[in-house]
Amino acid sequence: MTAIHPSILSADFANLADELARIPSADAVHVDVMDNHFVPNLTIGLPVVESIRKVTALPLDIHLMISDADRWAPQYAQAGAESVTFHVEAAAKPAQVARDLRSHGAKSAMAVKPGTALEPHLGLLAELDMLLIMTVEPGFGGQSFMDQMLPKIAAARKASDDLGGRIAVQVDGGINADTILRAAEAGADTFVAGSAVYAADDPDAAISDLRSLIK
Ligand SMILES: O=C(CO)[C@@H](O)[C@H](O)COP(=O)(O)O
Numbered sequence: 001m002t003a004i005h006p007s008i009l010s011a012d013f014a015n016l017a018d019e020l021a022r023i024p025s026a027d028a029v030h031v032d033v034m035d036n037h038f039v040p041n042l043t044i045g046l047p048v049v050e051s052i053r054k055v056t057a058l059p060l061d062i063h064l065m066i067s068d069a070d071r072w073a074p075q076y077a078q079a080g081a082e083s084v085t086f087h088v089e090a091a092a093k094p095a096q097v098a099r100d101l102r103s104h105g106a107k108s109a110m111a112v113k114p115g116t117a118l119e120p121h122l123g124l125l126a127e128l129d130m131l132l133i134m135t136v137e138p139g140f141g142g143q144s145f146m147d148q149m150l151p152k153i154a155a156a157r158k159a160s161d162d163l164g165g166r167i168a169v170q171v172d173g174g175i176n177a178d179t180i181l182r183a184a185e186a187g188a189d190t191f192v193a194g195s196a197v198y199a200a201d202d203p204d205a206a207i208s209d210l211r212s213l214i215k
Contacts, residue, residue, distance in 0.1 A: 001028035002184065002214050004207050005061050007172070007194035009043065009141045016048075017055040020048070023202045028059040028082060030192045035066040038090050039139035046075055053080040063111065063172065065138045065194075066090065073097050077106035085109035085132050085170075088121050098127035109170070113138060117210055118152055122159050130190065131156045135183065136173025141194040145174025150186040157187025177213060184214040 007030040011019035022031060031049060036042035053060060057081035070093055070198055076084045077100070083104045091097045098108035109130035112118055114137060119148035125131075133153050136143035153171060160167040172187040176196035183191065193210060200206035 002111040002188060003168075003191065004197075004210055004212070005030040005170070005190060005192045006197040006203065007032055007063075007141065007192050008198075010150075010198035013044075016052060019198070019203075020052070020056040020058065023076075023197065025059070025204050025207050026058055027190075029056060029197055030061045031081075032063050032194075032195075033062060033066055034139065035074070038067045038087065039065045041065075041139045041182035042214060046072075046079060049076060049081070050079045056146065059083070061085070061192075063132070064090070068096075070097055074100040074104050075154070077101045077104035077107070081106050083109050083130060085096060085111050085130065087111045087138075088124075089113060089116055094121070095124055098124065102127075102129075109168075111138075111172075112152075114146055114149060125159060125163060125167060129166040130170055132170040132172055133188070134173055135171050135175070135179075138173075143174055145179040147182070150182060150199045153186040153188050161191050175210075177209060180210055180213050194198040198211060 111132035
C-alpha cells in the first residue's frame with residue numbers, strides 16, 4: 001500500500017480551507033509545524049491545526065519541526081491528528097513521546113534529518129507506527145531530493161519488514177514526478193509532496209499523476 005500526503009506548506013495559507021478542498025483524493029494532509037528554532041522557518045502551531053481539523057475530513061499527518069517535542073507533541077494528538085511525527089533530534093525521551101502519542105489515540109512517528117543516522121534509534125521501533133526519512137534539510141519546500149538518502153530509506157524498509165512491515169516508511173522533501181519512483185524502489189511507501197502538488201493547476205490531478213508513477 002502506498003499513500004500520497006500533500007504538504008500544505010506550499011498552499012495558500014490565507015485560504016487553507018479552500019486549499020484543502022482541492023485535494024480530495026489525498027490519503028492525508030501533511031501539516032508542517034515549524035518554530036524558527038529547530039528549523040530556520042516559522043509556520044503554524046496548535047490553534048491553526050485545531051482549525052484545520054474542523055474544515056477537512058482528511059486525516060491529519062502532523063510533522064513537528066519544533067524543539068521540545070516531549071512537551072508539545074501530545075497536544076497535537078489531542079487536537080485530532082491521525083499521526084504525529086516528532087524529530088528524534090528534538091526529543092529528550094523519544095520512547096515516552098511515542099507512547100504519549102499513542103495514548104492520545106494518534107499514530108506515532110519519528111523523523112530523522114539527513115545528517116542523523118537511523119541505526120542508533122531502531123530500538124524505538126516497537127513504539128512507532130511510521131518512520132520519516134527526510135530527503136531534504138527540514139525547513140523549506142521546493143528543495144531538491146537528496147539521492148544520498150536512498151540507502152537510509154532502504155534501511156528503514158528493512159527494519160520495518162523485519163517487524164512484519166507494520167511500520168510505514170515516509171519520505172519528505174523533493175518528491176515529484178522525477179524522484180518518486182526512486183524513493184518507492186528504495187522502499188518508501190508514504191510520500192509527502194508539497195510543491196509538486198500545490199504548484200499544479202489541479203492539485204488533485206497532480207496527486208493522481210504521482211500515484212500512477214508508483215503503481
Ligand atoms: O517538511 C518539509 C520541509 O521541511 C516538507 O514537508 C516540504 O513541505 C516538502 O515540500 P516539497 O519539497 O515537496 O516542495
